[in-house]
Every structure is written in C-alpha cells, then in structure tokens.
Amino acid sequence: MLVFTQNVVASSSGGCADVKDTHFTRPFQSQGYNSKLSWHLDMQHVPRAWTVSQGQGVTIGQIDTGVFEDQNLLTGSLFYFGEFSGNRRIIRKDFSGTLSIGGWGHGTGVAGVMVAPVNNVGALTGVAYKSSLVTYRANELPALLSNASVKKFSAALKAMADRSDVRIINISMGKLKKKDRMLDAIEYAYNKGKLIFASTGYLTGEEGGVYPAKFNGFVQAVTGVQYRESDPNGFDLRIAGSNPYGSYVDFAGYVFRASDGACALVLDKKGYAPKSGIGSSYAAATTSGIAALVWSANPELTREEVVSILRRSGSYASSPSQDFGYGVIDAEKAVRLAVDAL
Numbered sequence: 001m002l003v004f005t006q007n008v009v010a011s012s013s014g015g016c017a018d019v020k021d022t023h024f025t026r027p028f029q030s031q032g033y034n035s036k037l038s039w040h041l042d043m044q045h046v047p048r049a050w051t052v053s054q055g056q057g058v059t060i061g062q063i064d065t066g067v068f069e070d071q072n073l074l075t076g077s078l079f080y081f082g083e084f085s086g087n088r089r090i091i092r093k094d095f096s097g098t099l100s101i102g103g104w105g106h107g108t109g110v111a112g113v114m115v116a117p118v119n120n121v122g123a124l125t126g127v128a129y130k131s132s133l134v135t136y137r138a139n140e141l142p143a144l145l146s147n148a149s150v151k152k153f154s155a156a157l158k159a160m161a162d163r164s165d166v167r168i169i170n171i172s173m174g175k176l177k178k179k180d181r182m183l184d185a186i187e188y189a190y191n192k193g194k195l196i197f198a199s200t201g202y203l204t205g206e207e208g209g210v211y212p213a214k215f216n217g218f219v220q221a222v223t224g225v226q227y228r229e230s231d232p233n234g235f236d237l238r239i240a241g242s243n244p245y246g247s248y249v250d251f252a253g254y255v256f257r258a259s260d261g262a263c264a265l266v267l268d269k270k271g272y273a274p275k276s277g278i279g280s281s282y283a284a285a286t287t288s289g290i291a292a293l294v295w296s297a298n299p300e301l302t303r304e305e306v307v308s309i310l311r312r313s314g315s316y317a318s319s320p321s322q323d324f325g326y327g328v329i330d331a332e333k334a335v336r337l338a339v340d341a342l
Contacts, residue, residue, distance in 0.1 A: 015261075015278075016256075016261060016262070016263035016276035016277075016278055017260055017261030017262055017263070017276075019265065019273075019274055019275070019276060020260075020262075022039075022260065022262070023038070023039050023260075023262045023265060023274075024036040024037055024038055024039060024124070024265055024274065025037050025039070025042055025047075027047045027050075027125075028084075028118055028125075032120075033084075033118055033119065033120045034119075034120055034121075034122045035118045035119050035120070035122075035123065035124070035125040036122060036123065036124050036125065036265070036274065037124070037125055038113075038124060038264055038265035038266070038274070039257060039262055039265070040227065040253070040254040040255060040257075040264040040265075040282075040286070041127060041286065043227050043232075043254050043257075044253065044254060044286060044290070044328060044329060044330065044331050045330050045331045045332040045333070046127050046286075046289075046290070046293075046331045048331070048332035049290070049293050049331035049332045049334065049335045050293075051332075052293075052297050052332075052335040052336060052338075052339060053293045053294070053296040053297035053335045053338075054084075054128065054129055054130040054293070054296070055115070055127070055128025055129065055130045055131035055289070055292040055293055055296045056087070056088075056130040056131070056296050057296055057299060058128065058131045058132070058167060058168070058292040058295050058296045058299075059131065059132040059133070059134060059163075059165045059166050059167065059168075060114055060115060060128065060131050060132070060133055060134070060166070060167075060168045060169075060170060060288055060289070060292055061133075061134045061135075061136070061160045061163065061166035061168065061169040061170070061194070062107065062110065062111055062114070062133060062134065062135040062136065062169070062170050062171075063136050063138050063153065063156050063157050063160060063169065063170070063171045063173065064106060064107030064110055064111070064135065064136075064137065064138065064142065064170075064171075064172055064173055065105075065106045065107035065137060065138075065139060065140060065141065065142060065173070066092065066094060066096070066107045066108075066135065066136075066137030067090075067092055067107055067108050067111050067135050067137075068105055068107075068108040068269035068270060070269065070270035071108050071112075071267060071268070071269055071270050071271075073112065073116055073117060073119065073121075073123055073267060073272075074090060074108065074111055074112065074115075074116065074133075074267070075090070075092070078117060078119055078121070078123075079117055080117070081117045081118055081119050081120075082118075084117065084118035084129060084130070085117035085118055085129050085130055087130070088130060088131060088132040088133075089132045090115075090132065090133045090134075090135070091132075091133070091134045091135070092135050092136075092137070093134075093135075093136050093137070093156075093159075094136075094137045095136055095137060095138050095152050095153075095155055095156035095159070096137050096138055096139050096140060096152055097152065105268060105269030106141070106142050106172070106173075106281065107135065107137065107172075108267055108268070108269045109266035109267055109268070109269075109275070109277055109281070109282065110170065110172045110266070110281050110282065110284075110285045111126075111133060111135055111267070111285075112124055112126055112266055112267030113126055113127065113264070113266055113267075113282050113285035113286055113289065114126050114127055114128060114131070114133065114170065114285045114286075114288055114289040114292070115127075115128055115129060115131050115132075115133045115289070116129065116267055117129050119272075121272045122272055123267070123272035123273075123274070124265055124266070124267055124274050126289060127285075127286055127288075127289025127290060127292070127293065127331070128289040128290075128292035128293055128296070130296070131289075131292045131296070132165070134160065134163060134165070134166055136156040136157075136159065136160055137156075138152050138153040138155075138156040138157075138173065139152060139153060139173060141173075142172060142173035142174070142281065143173070143174070143175070143210075144173060144174060144175040144182075145175075147179075149175075150175060150179050150181055150182055151181060153173065153182065153185070154181045154182055154184065154185035155185075157169070157171075157185040157186070157188070157189055158185050158188050158189070160189065160194075161185075161188055161189035161192040161194055162192070166194065167193075167194065167195060167295060167303075168194070168195045168196075168197070168288055168291050168292055168295070169189060169194050169195070169196045169197070170197050170198075170284060170285055170288040171196065171197070171198040171199070171212060171213075171219070171284075172198070172199040172279075172280075172281035172284050172285065173199075174198065174199070174201050174210030174211050174212055174213060175210055175211050176201075176210055176211075177211070178211050178214070179211065182211055182212055182215075183211075183212075183215060186212045186215050186218045186219060187218060189218075190218040190219075193303060194303075195220070195291060195303045195306060195307070196212075196218065196219040196220065197219065197220045197221075197222055197284050197287050197288045197291070198212050198213035198215075198219045198220070198221055198222070198284060199213060199221075199222060199223075199279065199280040199281045199283065199284035200213045200221050200222065200223040200224075200243060200244045200245075200248075200249060200280045200284075201213060201244060201280060202242045202243065202244065202279070202280075208244030208245065208246060209221070209244040209246060209248065209249075213248065214248045216248050220250040220251060220287070220307065220310075221248050221249050221250050221251075221325075222249070222250065222251045222252065222253055222280060222283045222284040222286075222287045223239070223243045223244060223245055223249050223251075223252050223253075223280045223283060223324065224239075224240045224241065224243040224252070224253060224254075224255035224256070224264075224278060224279060224280040224282065224283040225237045225238060225239060225240050225243070225252040225253065225254060225255070225256075225283070225324065225328065226238045226239070226240045226254070226256045226257070226258050227254040227256070227257045227258065228258045228259070229258075229259050233315055234252075234254075234315030234316075234327050234328035235315055235316075237252055237315070237316075237321070237323075237324045237327060237328070240254075240255050240256035240278055241255070241256060241278040241279070243255070243278075243279065243280045243283070244280070245323040245324060246322075246323060247322055247323075249323060249324055249325045250325040250326060251283075251287050251310065251314060251324075251325050251326055251327065251328070251329060252283060252324045252325065252327055252328050253280075253282070253283025253284070253286045253287055253328060253329075254283070254286075254328060255277065255278050255279065255280070255282050255283050256278050262276075263276035263277055263278040264276070264277050264278065264282045264283075264286075265277075266282055287310070287329060290310070290329055290331045290334055291306055291310060293331060293334070293335050294306050294309055294310065294334050294335055294337075294338045295338075297335045297338040297339050298338040298339060298341055298342050300342070301338060301341065305341065306338075309334050309337045309338055309341070310326070310329055310334055311326045312333075312334075312337060313329050313330045313331075313333040313334035313337060314326030314327040314328065314329050314330075315327035315328045315329075315330070
C-alpha cells in the first residue's frame with residue numbers, strides 16, 4: 001500500500017476569509033429558489049449526485065450540542081419546505097441536563113451541512129436535503145471534558161442506537177483520552193448495525209485526534225483538508241487548519257479553499273446568513289450526508305457495502321493513504337456505484 005505523508009505539515013494558518021458571493025452557488029435558481037450551496041459541496045460533486053438521490057427515505061442520527069431553537073430552517077416550517085424537503089421529519093432530544101439548548105451553535109452548523117432544506121430565503125442547503133434527522137444533545141460543548149459529559153454522551157448514543165429508523169450516526173464531538181464507557185457505547189451502536197462517522201477533532205501539541213474517532217473498526221473517522229485548484233481531484237491532499245491526520249483516518253473532506261481562504265459554509269445558530277467553519281466536524285457531516293445519498297439511491301445495501309462504495313469513490317481509492325485514508329469522496333461516483341449495485 002502506498003503511503004502519502006509528504007504534505008501533511010502544510011496547513012491553512014490565516015483563518016477563514018469573510019463570506020463572499022464566490023463562496024457559494026445557487027443550484028436551484030433556475031427553479032425559482034434562491035438556496036445557497038457551499039463551495040465545498042460543489043467540489044465533492046454533491047449537486048451532480050442529486051440527479052440520482054437527495055437522501056429521501058433515510059434518517060441520520062446526530063450526537064452533538066443540539067440544534068439551536070432559533071434556527072427555523074431546522075426547527076420550524078422551513079425544514080419541511082415544499083416539493084423538495086416536505087416528506088421528512090426532525091426529532092430533537094436533550095440528554096445533557098442543562099438549561100441552554102443548542103449551546104453556541106456547533107450542532108446547528110453540523111446538522112445544516114447534513115440536512116438543511118432547499119429554501120427561498122437565501123440560506124444554505126445541506127447534502128441530504130430530503131433526509132430526516134434525529135438529533136440528541138449530549139453536551140454544551142463538542143469537547144467532552146469531564147466524566148459526567150462522557151456519561152451523558154454514552155447514554156445519548158445508546159438511545160440513538162436503539163432507534164430502528166436511524167441508519168447513520170454522525171458524531172462531531174469527543175475526548176482526547178480513551179474512556180471505556182465511550183467505547184462500550186460505540187460498540188453497542190456498531191453491533192446494532194449503525195454506520196458511524198466521527199470527526200477527528202483537533203491537534204493539541206503533538207497529540208492529534210479525539211475519541212470516538214480513534215476507535216478503529218467501529219467508526220469511520222473523517223478529517224478536514226484543503227481544496228487546491230492545482231489538485232482538483234484530491235490526489236495530493238494537505239491538512240486544513242488544526243485538523244489531525246493519521247493511520248486511524250478513513251476519509252477526508254474539503255473545509256478550506258487555498259486560493260481565496262474560503263472555509264466551508266455552515267448554518268449559524270439563527271438567521272439565514274452563512275458562517276464559516278474549518279473544523280473536521282463539517283467534513284464528517286459532509287461524509288454522513290453523502291452516505292445518506294448512497295443509501296437512498298439503493299436502500300438494499302448493507303452497512304459494509306455502503307462503506308465499500310464510499311472507499312471506491314475516494315480520491316485515494318486505489319492507494320489508501322496512511323494519513324488521509326481513502327481521501328475525499330466524489331458524491332456523484334458514490335451514488336452511481338450504489339445504483340449499479342441494484
């Protein structure tokens with residue numbers, strides 16, 4: 001197996017550029033809707049995948065900081081917008097025991113990347129805009145800093161695993177050190193047949209990555225990388241920001257565009273203006289959304305078959321990388337492979 005390691009030290013260090021019109025497209029404009037789509041979803045060919053599948057019939061589970069109450073794209077009538085996103089549902093539950101629902105907006109941003117609806121208010125649309133969402137709030141912050149937060153996370157994950165409607169679980173939170181309680185919950189969900197995606201977290205000195213992303217074999221770990229115009233097919237990946245890399249990483253997703261400093265666009269905790277995000281959380285959310293498109297295109301696929309299709313659709317499919325796994329997924333290729341398997 002070839003190993004790609006020479007470029008992992010390169011990163012974006014200047015932060016995210018201010019949001020500009022060049023950071024998004026309006027893929028539904030010809031149909032009379034002014035929804036925005038973040039550039040990073042275009043680069044992973046999500047709009048091309050929509051000609052085959054939009055996520056209908058699939059429910060994504062989310063363990064995170066919750067969805068902010070004031071973001072009506074996810075909590076109000078706009079979530080069920082018309083012909084595009086009408087036949088689905090969203091379920092929200094709090095396992096954190098705190099009074100503040102939604103925290104500072106992390107879970108809202110992640111959920112938006114996955115399932116934000118087509119709309120006519122100029123807001124962002126997510127990858128799987130016809131998928132349903134079950135979102136469980138496990139903590140105020142994405143970092144699990146105490147034993148109590150790990151306990152609540154584990155309870156939320158086991159409850160999610162018991163849901164027969166949820167096939168995919170996205171986890172964009174974690175802890176630097178391994179905890180047996182967390183591993184037990186991950187194994188429980190895995191043995192219930194769930195396809196689990198986890199963000200790799202962040203670098204802290206020389207130590208990179210968080211659990212549960214580092215529980216190899218049970219989760220698909222996703223990190224965030226740069227998109228460079230000199231490498232449009234993702235054959236020479238470089239890390240973005242402080243996102244980790246390593247042998248436990250399964251996939252990568254674009255979160256930073258080197259040419260102009262654009263970061264991935266995500267939903268803010270309220271309102272319709274997009275905000276920028278460079279973390280692996282949004283790379284994992286993109287991958288979870290693509291998995292929903294794949295399963296929607298062919299509901300008969302097993303979990304293992306979906307993972308195989310995602311791997312075969314990665315930029316490093318033929319030669320997995322020691323640092324970026326199977327690389328960046330081409331969403332269009334993935335859904336077409338799913339259809340071919342029918």
